[in-house]
Amino acid sequence: MIVDKHGSPLSSKASLSPDISHGMILYVEGVSVSFDGFKALNDLNLYIKDGELRCLIGANGAGKTTLMDVITGKTRPDTGKVNFGQQIDLLQLDESQIARAGIGRKFQKPTVFEALSVFENIELSLKGDKGIYSALFHKLSGAQKDKIDEVLYTIGLVAERHYPAGRLSHGQKQWLEIGMLLAAEPRLLLVDEPVAGMTAQETERTAELLTSLAGKHSVVVVEHDMAFVRSIARTVTVLHQGSVLAEGTMDEIQANKDVREVYLGEEQA
Amino acid sequence: MKNLLHCERFKKLRSLHFVIAILFIATLYVTLCNLFFAQGTLLHVSDYTVSLLGKYLCYALLALAVDLVWGYCGILSLGHGAFFALGGYAMGMYLMRQIGDRGVYGNPELPDFMVFLNWSELPWYWAGSDNVMLMILLVFAGPGLLAYIFGSMAFRSRVSGVYLSIMTQAMTYALLLSFFRNEMGFGGNNGLTDFKEIFGFSLQSPETKLALFIATAVALAFGYAVSHFIVNSKMGRVVTAIRDAEDRVRFVGYKPEHYKVWIFVVSAMLAGLAGALYVPQVGIINPGEFSPLNSIEMVIWVAIGGRGTLYGAIIGAVVVSYAKTRFTAIMPEAWLFALGGLFVLVTLLLPKGLAGLLASLMDKLSPPAPENRSPTPAVTSTPAAESK
Numbered sequence: 001m002i003v004d005k006h007g008s009p010l011s012s013k014a015s016l017s018p019d020i021s022h023g024m025i026l027y028v029e030g031v032s033v034s035f036d037g038f039k040a041l042n043d044l045n046l047y048i049k050d051g052e053l054r055c056l057i058g059a060n061g062a063g064k065t066t067l068m069d070v071i072t073g074k075t076r077p078d079t080g081k082v083n084f085g086q087q088i089d090l091l092q093l094d095e096s097q098i099a100r101a102g103i104g105r106k107f108q109k110p111t112v113f114e115a116l117s118v119f120e121n122i123e124l125s126l127k128g129d130k131g132i133y134s135a136l137f138h139k140l141s142g143a144q145k146d147k148i149d150e151v152l153y154t155i156g157l158v159a160e161r162h163y164p165a166g167r168l169s170h171g172q173k174q175w176l177e178i179g180m181l182l183a184a185e186p187r188l189l190l191v192d193e194p195v196a197g198m199t200a201q202e203t204e205r206t207a208e209l210l211t212s213l214a215g216k217h218s219v220v221v222v223e224h225d226m227a228f229v230r231s232i233a234r235t236v237t238v239l240h241q242g243s244v245l246a247e248g249t250m251d252e253i254q255a256n257k258d259v260r261e262v263y264l265g266e267e268q269a
Numbered sequence: 270m271k272n273l274l275h276c277e278r279f280k281k282l283r284s285l286h287f288v289i290a291i292l293f294i295a296t297l298y299v300t301l302c303n304l305f306f307a308q309g310t311l312l313h314v315s316d317y318t319v320s321l322l323g324k325y326l327c328y329a330l331l332a333l334a335v336d337l338v339w340g341y342c343g344i345l346s347l348g349h350g351a352f353f354a355l356g357g358y359a360m361g362m363y364l365m366r367q368i369g370d371r372g373v374y375g376n377p378e379l380p381d382f383m384v385f386l387n388w389s390e391l392p393w394y395w396a397g398s399d400n401v402m403l404m405i406l407l408v409f410a411g412p413g414l415l416a417y418i419f420g421s422m423a424f425r426s427r428v429s430g431v432y433l434s435i436m437t438q439a440m441t442y443a444l445l446l447s448f449f450r451n452e453m454g455f456g457g458n459n460g461l462t463d464f465k466e467i468f469g470f471s472l473q474s475p476e477t478k479l480a481l482f483i484a485t486a487v488a489l490a491f492g493y494a495v496s497h498f499i500v501n502s503k504m505g506r507v508v509t510a511i512r513d514a515e516d517r518v519r520f521v522g523y524k525p526e527h528y529k530v531w532i533f534v535v536s537a538m539l540a541g542l543a544g545a546l547y548v549p550q551v552g553i554i555n556p557g558e559f560s561p562l563n564s565i566e567m568v569i570w571v572a573i574g575g576r577g578t579l580y581g582a583i584i585g586a587v588v589v590s591y592a593k594t595r596f597t598a599i600m601p602e603a604w605l606f607a608l609g610g611l612f613v614l615v616t617l618l619l620p621k622g623l624a625g626l627l628a629s630l631m632d633k634l635s636p637p638a639p640e641n642r643s644p645t646p647a648v649t650s651t652p653a654a655e656s657k
Binding site: 072095096097099100104105107111112113114115116120123124125130131132134135136137138177180184 | 499502503504506507509510512513514516517518519520521522523524527528531
């Protein structure tokens with residue numbers, strides 16, 4: 001089912017899958033957003049291939065988080081097109097519809113349901129009917145329990161399954177949030193600063209986790225930690241003042257003159 | 270681990286059975302002592318006390334409704350008195366029509382206040398007010414519809430926090446002002462009173478009072494069972510998640526506003542039911558019930574009892590109402606200070622309220638079961654961050 005321009009919004013039951021016959025999962029074309037005259041995004045173009053792991057870097061205010069907001073429906077752009085696959089126009093959908101269409105987002109600050117257990121956090125995030133009446137009479141099926149176990153195993157929180165999420169360490173909360181995204185079986189994962197505040201070991205484990213996800217999912221990571229970016233990235237996109245400054249492998253980026261000037265120059269000084 | 274899950278479930282189920290059993294025993298005790306022990310004997314429970322207890326149970330049901338939205342969903346409604354009063358007016362209209370020609374003016378059709386205002390016929394919205402089924406429908410539909418309209422507008426435009434609380438205050442205050450007006454057709458500032466009968470039974474007779482008390486206890490048990498079912502379903506977990514991280518819920522694919530409207534409407538209906546049972550027991554409904562102060566008091570019941578536990582709301586409502594009865598008999602002018610002081614004390618010393626105190630006492634008394642060692646508290650019943 002495809003959502004037409006004016007009408008039938010996605011019901012809470014429907015989940016449509018993106019058409020990726022051209023190999024691209026996400027098209028962002030000519031997107032501009034301004035807040036009170038300040039151009040947060042300026043005619044930005046970005047294409048993400050299906051199954052790709054992409055890193056987005058850029059100084060503060062370069063527009064990274066605004067871009068995530070636009071893709072997930074939190075902010076509406078002034079101009080431009082955002083398509084999920086070839087057919088789904090994300091600008092016609094709201095946040096929850098976009099989530100159900102298969103785009104998961106991890107916030108900068110780890111956000112989990114603190115009063116619920118780790119298990120319940122994953123349970124609520126499972127792909128499926130998100131309507132009120134199914135919530136009232138919902139019973140977990142065997143397959144769903146298996147899926148939760150699988151996710152818990154992937155994020156390494158099997159032993160903590162019955163802990164209230166509020167009692168997890170900072171790093172564990174970050175993983176739990178990634179696990180919640182995985183439970184929804186998204187096609188595209190947007191991950192905002194996954195290793196902020198993590199120890200070296202936690203960072204390493206997160207790098208492994210994210211690289212293992214690529215292929216099955218497309219992953220876009222926003223990160224400041226250059227060592228981390230270097231360890232996971234195949235393709236890096238540099239944002240500057242709301243548009244794409246450069247795109248390529250980490251080595252190409254580091255050799256790029258413009259980038260050295262505006263970004264790495266400051267960062268590595 | 271499986272044992273643990275079972276244990277949790279068992280605990281939750283036990284709390285349901287426990288509350289209903291206590292309610293049943295208390296009701297039975299009061300009933301028997303009222304019927305079979307003569308006045309003057311030690312165990313006698315007077316008709317006055319029966320009505321008073323019935324009133325407390327109405328408050329308990331109302332507190333339950335407040336806890337459902339505030340304790341679990343984080344919606345701090347300071348206007349739940351409006352839903353309570355609307356339920357009360359729905360019942361009041363029916364009771365007015367039951368008076369028939371026994372009113373002061375002896376008009377068989379029109380209530381006294383309408384005769385007094387020189388009205389010649391019932392306004393259109395009083396049509397069918399003498400029909401029991403319509404009355405029962407209105408008790409739920411009136412508050413439910415108001416909650417639906419208010420909730421849809423407020424939650425869809427993502428109003429939350431103190432702004433929402435202020436709007437709920439404004440809502441109940443606006444209703445207070447409009448129900449004060451004689452032209453509204455609800456008796457103006459005198460409200461609806463002078464009731465004679467309910468379903469053909471005299472409201473003055475002790476048996477009717479006892480029956481109303483028992484009906485209220487049954488309604489409270491029903492309200493508790495419904496709330497218990499909701500908060501322990503996946504619905505309850507979604508709602509708790511909304512309380513703690515609404516944005517996360519939205520990006521997981523739920524529509525928080527739908528859930529909030531739904532639980533707000535259910536809560537308003539429970540409050541309406543409480544109001545409908547309250548009116549025949551106190552014999553009057555007037556616009557004072559819409560007063561913002563009343564709605565704030567309801568929130569204090571829940572805070573003192575312990576939010577996010579359901580049974581805490583019942584304890585809080587009964588304890589505070591009892592204190593109010595005793596206190597206002599001794600020093601009426603000091604009651605609000607006492608209530609305020611109690612609220613501050615509980616917030617400072619017992620952040621989880623009386624229910625939290627009770628739970629920690631129970632934990633100390635019962636020896637830890639072996640499979641219960643793992644550091645897992647009753648997760649869903651933990652109140653959220655106190656800041657909310």
